[in-house]
Amino acid sequence: MKIRQILATAVAAAVTTPALLLSVTPAFADDKPAAQTQEKPxxxxxxxxxxxxxxxxxxxxxxxxxxxxxxxxxxxxxxxxxxxxxxxxxxxxxxxxxxxxxxxxxxxxxxxxxxxxxxxxxxxxxxxxxxxxxxxxxxxxxxxxxxxxxxxxxxxxxxxxxxxxxxxxxxxxxxxxxxxxxxxxxxxxxxxxxxxxxxxxxxxxxxxxTCVPEPKLATVVTGLPSTVVAGTKVNFKLRVTNGTDKTMDEVFPFVYAHATDRSGLNDLDHLVHLQWSTASSSKWKNVDNENYIEKISPLKAGAHADIKLRLTVDASAPAGNGVTFVAGDYWNDNGTCGGSPDLEGYEFMIAAAGSKPGKVDDAKPSTTKPNTSDLKPQSAGSASPAGGSLAATGSSSATSQLALASGAALAIGAGAVFVVRRRKAGSHA
The missing domain is CATH 1.10.287.950 (Methyl-accepting chemotaxis protein)
Structure with missing residues (x-):
């Protein structure tokens, strides 16, 4: 499959199909936009x-x-x-x-x-x-x-x-x-x-x-509440697992938080913020402008690495809906590369500042992930965050999430799909 033009598909769908205006609602996971099955233009x-x-x-x-x-x-x-x-x-x-x-x-x-x-x-x-x-x-x-x-x-x-x-x-x-x-x-x-x-x-x-989808590179979020009150911070965890039988020399976790008000028409991305930290880098750092965090170098076969994440919702945010997308890319020293074929979407509600939602369940993923319970842990490396790196997802199923609104794919930037990818002659040489 050709995996470098899915962002173009999402953008074209957003431009030519006004019905794809953002609608992240509680029914989001059930109602799949037409762009999910749309062929690459x-x-x-x-x-x-x-x-x-x-x-x-x-x-x-x-x-x-x-x-x-x-x-x-x-x-x-x-x-x-x-x-x-x-x-x-x-x-x-x-x-x-x-x-x-x-x-x-x-x-x-x-x-x-x-x-x-x-x-x-x-x-x-x-x-x-x-x-x-x-x-x-x-x-x-x-x-x-x-x-x-x-x-x-x-x-x-x-x-x-x-x-x-x-x-x-x-x-x-x-x-x-x-x-x-x-x-x-x-x-x-x-x-x-x-x-x-x-x-x-x-x-x-x-x-x-050169770059291929790798479904066994799993990204799983735990501890993200299904309701987040505006004006608060919540900590949760991202586990990146190499379910293959080969070492991945560099793995780049991708995380992106997207939100709207209750109407689904007003973008609240500027009011939600993601930070990360690891055992090797305990200080909280902002996710970069391409929605990547510190690379894991290497991630051995059957191993996993845990990254701490923090989601902050500004107090000025109105009640609305949000989704945290996660994925992973890898790049090997021999030039081979790939990544998660789908974005994992974890939906959450945004409650107005001062709300008391009480005990809430954790957000659930919108796609099924491989079973990684028998895989051994490995800590993340301390190399610098990925810049201009391989994008996070490539299958057409991701475009329904990326084309939620006109311009949503561009808002995600280089980190949404296999578009801005690391090349053999690029920064990873």
Missing amino acids: SVAELEKAAAAAQTAYDDALAAEKAAKEVLESLDENSPLAKAAKAAKEAAVEAAAAKTEADQAVVDAKAAVEALPETATEEETAAAASALAEAEAAAVAADQAKTAADAKAVEADTARDDERVAAARAIGEAQKVTKQALADKTAADAALAKSKEEEAEGGEDGGEDD
Whole structure:
């Protein structure tokens, strides 16, 4: 089997099949995404996916530009801006009219009070009538001002709401553009990798059988709780077992924690952290950016090595779901190499900070592992962590886990599948 392009398969599936958006839920282990049985795409299919991703990105850029133009058009000459300006002017005029009417009332009252004792009945009646008219006009002016003020506020609100809606539309368009760019990048990378692998395979497109799947290289997690409370740390153990009858000169354990909120749509990877330690290196160290930890050198036939792991979930993490993937790769001094054909996925729930879940069971693996109970222990070596190392898994069954979301395969990086592998002329020479 060709084992170096499974990541390309996962990426292409994520780009071309939106239904694979992340859904790590309690039913995750039971419902297998279609990508699990999907054949590796050809270069032509990847070219089509890359072209579609490019088109989607171009459309997203155009939509973002159009949204920005809408906001820019909402200047003082826009209909709602003009309406707001006119309403404000009307309110100013109404206020002036009310001031004038109020003054008329003051003047009318003064005229009544200024009437001399010798004023005739006609003069007194005229002054009283003028006062009554002034007071009626003042009431009308006050009502007109109230109505004008309300219209001005309404017009201002409509204008502001329009601008806020336009700004939000830009924000949403930018999110779409960002996702489209990520999909485009993934598709381009998958295509480039596929072409590279095709070229390396020779004109006949021959497969590279240097690295092979090795199901007897077992990785088993114990002690990982099935529920982890946000804001806490949990310690557990990874046992890597060489179930073959040959020594593996260098074994590279692979670990990767992935999480989402309860909706399954929001990635929480930045809120979950993995660290490791061994008997030879007791200080806790972060898993490297390719999701590898310290290599075991060597791992003898029938032997196993135990690595301590620590999972930390930030207190800010919302309730959600997680899965810890494990696998192992090996590289021999003679240039042969291989690794676990599948990722082992151990699912756990994330409880909100402060939760009291009580006693919980350990997380269970999503695939069956070989029986290694009769194998003898061996401690891990103290060599440096693997960098740019052989990736962790190669069978198509892993792609259902890797293609959980658009871009999930790329988030795992070089450590997800047999893609970024150690070569004879590479860093392991």
